[in-house]
Amino acid sequence: MATLKIKKGDTVKVIAGKDKGTEGKVVSVDAKNHKVIVEGANMVTKHTKPSAANQNGGIIQKEAPIDLSNVMYVHNGKPTRVGFKMEDDKKVRFAKSTGEVIDKPKKGGQ
Secondary structure (H helix, E strand, C coil): CCCCCCCCCCEEEECCCCCCCCEEEEEEEECCCCEEEECCCCEEEEEECCCCCCCCCEEEEEECCEEHHHEEEEECCEEECEEEEEECCEEEEEECCCCCECCCCCCCCC
């Protein structure tokens, strides 16, 4: 399976759908279904039953997954495509617009 170009914690911009133009941090990534959950984007209302965690239940707002193809990585304030290259025997992500490495290789072990 190919490595995904977006990771948890990345800042992304929504480029398609009802929240087009929204920027936010990636909360979680579902690699199997190619979906991401972006903070503050694709908000849906959910009706919940009372439970131990939520005594009253009611209507809550939460983020729904967005397809990976509908978000773009933001590097230095601008959306950019992401590529991979080898640097010191490590596979790293880099911004295609500037050529800068996004993930600095970790020193030492893993």
